[in-house]
Amino acid sequence: MSALYLLHKPFRMLSQFTDTPVEGDMKRTTLADIIEVPGIYPAGRLDYDSEGLLLLSDDGELIHRITDPRHKQPKTYRVQVEGYPEHQTLQRLREGVLLKDGLTRPAKVRRLESAGLPERDPPLDPQRHPITTWLELTISEGRNRQVRRMTAHLGHPTLRLVRVAVGSWRLDDLAPGEWRRETLHAPRPGRQPPGKSGPRSRASVRRGESQ
Secondary structure (H helix, E strand, C coil), rough: CEEEEEEEECCCCCCCCCCCCCCCCCCCHHHHCCCCCCCCCCCCCCCCCCCCEEEECHHHHHHHHHHHHHHCCCCCEEEEEEEEHHHHHHHHHHHHEEECCEECCCCEEEECCCCCCCCCCCCCCCCCCCEEEEEEEECCCCCCCCHHHHHCCCCCCCCEEEEEECEEEECCCCCCEEEEEEECCCCCCCCCCCCCCCCCEEEEEEECCCC
């Protein structure tokens, strides 16, 4: 049995528990400001200016299984972009975008009528960004700032990025700064059932909030 913590990382927070600012810079908020569970570490990361689902655990093998590229855990984001991407632009995302570090794998993408997310703090300025579009984008690789680079390359810079799923784990109704704990049954090496790429959730046993 392993414990997995699903946390909604807020905007402008580091995906780590400590910050070592350069002299003269202000200290940034960290995970230690919203979750006090000893011995846990993030499985992957989210950029300082990104929001949404972050997975944490004290089980090193589980963290490795989640982050290992061989398991290709798909990651789903809700992305608010500048302007209104036409069908041809969405199709280019589906086919792959040629970035400086190579062609991206095909993504799943669709427009959304609304994001279904809490307002960001601080919110976007509608005068600076009068026309925006929400997309749901699923990718199966994890290059540095990949989603932002893909949309910017196609002329629609990302204004807000919220990760809503990693594999089968979903953000659901967690508000920014909230977290919940799940107990998982992780298969032993060599005993993994065919077609299964990760551990199974046995129960959601607790939910916590930032203090």
